[in-house]
Amino acid sequence: MSYQTIADKFELTANAVRGRIQRMIEIGVIDSFVVMPSLEMIDSDVMFALTYTDGMEDTEEFISRLGQNPMVVLVGLGACVDGNVYTVLVQYIRSEGLNRITSFLRNNKEVTKVDAYPILYKRGGKIQLTKADLRVLKVLTEDARLPISEIAKQVGFTSRRVRKILDHFLETDSIWTAVRWNLNVSDYIQFLMKTTYDERLIKADELVKWLKDSYPLKYWDTHFSAASPDVFVEFVVDNLRDVEQLQRSMKRAHFIKSASPLLRYSELKFQWLGERYLRNMISEIESKK
Numbered sequence: 001m002s003y004q005t006i007a008d009k010f011e012l013t014a015n016a017v018r019g020r021i022q023r024m025i026e027i028g029v030i031d032s033f034v035v036m037p038s039l040e041m042i043d044s045d046v047m048f049a050l051t052y053t054d055g056m057e058d059t060e061e062f063i064s065r066l067g068q069n070p071m072v073v074l075v076g077l078g079a080c081v082d083g084n085v086y087t088v089l090v091q092y093i094r095s096e097g098l099n100r101i102t103s104f105l106r107n108n109k110e111v112t113k114v115d116a117y118p119i120l121y122k123r124g125g126k127i128q129l130t131k132a133d134l135r136v137l138k139v140l141t142e143d144a145r146l147p148i149s150e151i152a153k154q155v156g157f158t159s160r161r162v163r164k165i166l167d168h169f170l171e172t173d174s175i176w177t178a179v180r181w182n183l184n185v186s187d188y189i190q191f192l193m194k195t196t197y198d199e200r201l202i203k204a205d206e207l208v209k210w211l212k213d214s215y216p217l218k219y220w221d222t223h224f225s226a227a228s229p230d231v232f233v234e235f236v237v238d239n240l241r242d243v244e245q246l247q248r249s250m251k252r253a254h255f256i257k258s259a260s261p262l263l264r265y266s267e268l269k270f271q272w273l274g275e276r277y278l279r280n281m282i283s284e285i286e287s288k289k
Contacts, residue, residue, distance in 0.1 A: 028185040033144040035137065035177045036274035038124025039091075044273060046073075047090045047098065048223065048232055049105055050115040050194075050262075055083035057110040062086075065108070067270045071101045076267035083112065087192065087262060091273040119232070120204075120224040125172040131285060132157070136165050137175065138282045141275070144177050180269055183236055190220070191243060192262040193233040193250065201255035207231065210253075218246065232262075 003014040003021075010017075024030040039045065053062070063075045066088060074089040088105065092098050098118065105114045129137070135155045139146060148166065152159040169175035183190040197207055204224055211219045211233060220234040237243060243261050250259040 024181075029181055029183060031180040031182050031269055033177070033179055034272065034275060035140040035144045035175065035278070036272050037278055038126070038174050038176055039121060039274070040123040040126045041174055042093060042274055042277050044091050044093045044097070045226075046119050046121040047092060047101070048117045048119055049088040049090060049102065050117075051086040051088050051105050051111055052080070052113040052115075053084045053086070053108075053110040054112055055080075057084070059084065062108070062110060063268050066105070067268060069101065069104055070271075070276055071097060071104075071273055072270055073272050074267055074269050076264035079263040079265065085262070087264060087267075093273070117228070117230060117232070118226045120226050124176065125174045127168070127172050127174045129281065132161075133165055133169075134282055134285050136162060137278060138286075140177070141279060141282065176274075182267060182269070184264060184267065188236050188238065189240065189243065189263070190234065190236050191264060192223075193235060193246065194258075194260045194262055195231050195233055195250065196257040196259075197229050197231065198255045198257055199229045204231075207255075214249070215246065218242065229257075 003017045006012075007014045007017045021030065051066075059077055063077065063086070066072050066075050066086070071090050071092050072088060073091055074087070076087040078085045078087055090101050092101050098116075102114060102116050105111060127133075136151060136157075139151050139154050146154075148159050148162050151157075152162045155162070202210070208222050211222065215235070218235045218237050220236050222234070223232040225231065235243075235246060237246070243263065247259050247261055250256050
């Protein structure tokens with residue numbers, strides 16, 4: 001979206017939007033801008049793994065070690081009564097990838113338990129990428145915010161041709177551009193509420209609507225387990241008192257069986273597996289020139 005398009009949504013000026021985005025970049029709320037293929041493009045899935053340790057590890061070294069695995073997307077250090085708990089977001093390919101990543105997590109000597117939750121995630125569409133597509137994507141992997149005119153200049157296409165390629169990505173939902181954020185660097189608290197709900201009393205889409213209606217200024221996103229009636233609800237709040245109030249409020253709902261907050265002290269992001277996949281495709285094409 002252009003600054004003007006965003007500005008129109010919030011009744012601001014384009015300069016006001018530009019200033020806010022630039023400030024978020026400077027303080028680290030916006031971590032990066034990325035471009036990657038959809039899950040359907042590489043036949044992959046996403047998982048949350050709550051990884052518990054004995055608390056004796058060097059946290060920085062441990063997080064770095066986990067991040068060296070190409071399937072690990074994010075590692076967050078959470079608050080835990082006994083030892084440490086890490087929220088690990090993973091992108092894996094097929095059941096073999098799921099087996100490899102859970103085995104990898106369990107086999108770290110400090111790990112005492114791993115709770116794996118494959119989550120329902122939009123899969124997007126699938127297309128066969130052409131050489132022209134990859135030339136455009138190569139430029140976007142270097143700077144996902146470039147305007148069409150600059151992309152056209154770098155690849156030697158007309159702006160009209162670049163727009164047609166980008167429109168095709170959007171229409172097929174095959175290539176995703178996204179902002180990666182970290183609200184914990186701001187004055188807000190971003191956390192997950194691990195929630196178990198009663199499937200006999202409420203459906204997943206009804207639960208999402210209830211969350212949006214009940215907590216319009218705090219609710220951020222939902223990540224449903226693909227194998228159990230569990231959902232990780234992402235909230236953004238002002239202080240710890242809000243966390244306690246949200247937990248109590250959710251527990252009072254007759255269709256909620258349990259609600260446990262997972263507070264993260266910090267988090268570190270790594271490349272999506274799809275980003276690596278796309279860069280490898282581009283490298284293979286270039287090596288054949």
